[in-house]
Amino acid sequence: MERQQGSLSERKAALLRALVRHYIRTGEPVGSEALAAASGLHVSSATIRNDLAALEELGYLTQPHTSAGRAPTDLAYRLYVDMLPSRTKLRDAERRAIVTFFDEALADVDEILRGTTQLLSRLTRYASLAFAPSVGESSIVRSELIGLGSATLLLVVFGTGRVEKRVIEAPPGASEDVLERVSRTMMQAFRGKTLGEARVEAEERTKVASGDERVLLERAGEALRSMEDAPDSEHVVMGGVSNIASEEGFNRRDTLRQVYEALERESAMLGLLREAAAISPVSVSIGHENPIPGMWEASVVAAPYAAGGGTVGTIGVVGPMRMDYAAAISAVRAVADRLSAAVEALRT
């Protein structure tokens, strides 16, 4: 009968931790002898062997073949991450890099995010991604209807730090006058509203208008809806993706391909990150925990960033399962914090 903690005896947990740490460093299956030396536990390798066998039985370890050491499974990584001290200190150089980056205040969200991914991938040596905040929640600063050519108009909506635009066909033969009027109306009516509110407003006004004006307002409403549903700005910014190719944790060529394919599916990544955003403050998805099959050999460390009291987006890194979780987590956390502040500052 074992003393239990969580569901594992203390020693087994310590062993597992040591093993994962060792495996992350070397990438080679770990043997009982090596563990005896590295774990700091004062027990013989034979004892350790017994424990290892038990841990394997429980699904935490695998043996590539009978006479090899053990390698961690997804489950082991999960336990390892959960056992990680909740905060590890960032190294000075890294902290400094982050501060320096955010010191030079950039004014454009896209620019900030691009820089952020580069920063993050430089810090961690993994690929990094950022999910841009949607214009949806923030309020409209200004909106414009601009004549582009004979019969095309461009509806432009400025949010905080973001711009959405949609092309609208003008009704054939619509007078300058009408265009002007509608443009002015919208400009005044939309200011300070969110996208959703603006759309409702447009719909309201559609009902009471007629003729060309009605058509225009209707189309503007559609455009607003499209901005809500699929904003241009709602995309994923990536940095350091070549790190994936260098990463020896992805040893099989096929794995590499799958990860790159997954990264290319914006929508998939969006889902992955959005899911992570719900979990505060830093979420880690390991191997098969990822919803996308192509990422089953990879891990994702993600954190939401917030401004004005609400989450607006997510950043994260993608690396091999044997990534340096402690470093990745603290880097992502620190960058997310700073990023929140930077985005907050933009909202002035």
Added chain:
Amino acid sequence: MERQQGSLSERKAALLRALVRHYIRTGEPVGSEALAAASGLHVSSATIRNDLAALEELGYLTQPHTSAGRAPTDLAYRLYVDMLPSRTKLRDAERRAIVTFFDEALADVDEILRGTTQLLSRLTRYASLAFAPSVGESSIVRSELIGLGSATLLLVVFGTGRVEKRVIEAPPGASEDVLERVSRTMMQAFRGKTLGEARVEAEERTKVASGDERVLLERAGEALRSMEDAPDSEHVVMGGVSNIASEEGFNRRDTLRQVYEALERESAMLGLLREAAAISPVSVSIGHENPIPGMWEASVVAAPYAAGGGTVGTIGVVGPMRMDYAAAISAVRAVADRLSAAVEALRT
């Protein structure tokens, strides 16, 4: 003494062509026997061996080891491409895919380009990139100065299908009145001009203005210059980059990494594509012909696209040296043509 054509006897050229074709298919060094069968030439393998030795001497071929067949060098690919019939017909399915894609007229240049890269990489199975047209040459449709918060303004310039924006700090304590005035001035003065002309205009007006107005105009001028020098819109969009990871032409892991690293350096890619844009209508850079060391194992097929009489951007594909040049060239050409038309249509 040989009958020369170009600088190679006719048979040698034919041999080289057959060899490259074969190597592209198989990826294995080609032997004299196989060539005798494949080339269609009615000569014995012994004769071919002699020619091969000569071609090797001339630097067109290499032998991995004494008892292996021959593989083409960069030089051979170059000759092969130059000997390619100037136009090969696109397969029906491909032509149809292109037409279908451009049929659904998209209104936003960025959207079109993103779609174009996806189309191109689906057609060719290589990674593809597109270099967005700069707003620089096209004329300004509208420009706006928008108050974002307490002391920040956003200068927004609409070109044809593109938007550039820059943040400007307002002079502390500047009156609404001044802002309004400057905004109106610029709106009228810039319309129809190119970015460069608008900047000159701003500089002119700076000279005769004073006080806050002068400061504002000066900063607007700087913003315009920054748009000229480093437009937001001047970026590279990529598609199908995971094709690089699947591509067995990149057999060494290290090569893969280098190509991905190169692709991440936007500026490098820009240079590469811009160079290609000068050469009409389709340019091919093979191996060491590429200016970036990381791309020395790769080939780039690129073509400019034009609208309104001038080149506005470039599209291209990146693949292994043993790529299917004929297919890539015709796909790139066809897509570039259609893209030109689509962008042209945008300028209405």
Added chain:
DNA sequence: CCTAGCAGTCGGAGCGGCGGAGTGCTAAAA
């Protein structure tokens, strides 16, 4: 419950031999 010892297993490195693909050369034919 832990440990020492030991037999057993299995992959990987190293080695030699073999077969095959392909070459270069030579000498004869066109």
Added chain:
DNA sequence: TTTTAGCACTCCGCCGCTCCGACTGCTAGG
């Protein structure tokens, strides 16, 4: 002079082999 057939030679890659070492699991004793 060019082409061809024939032939000896080279060298890679594969196969099977053995051996080594790194582990394990088990057993028996503390």
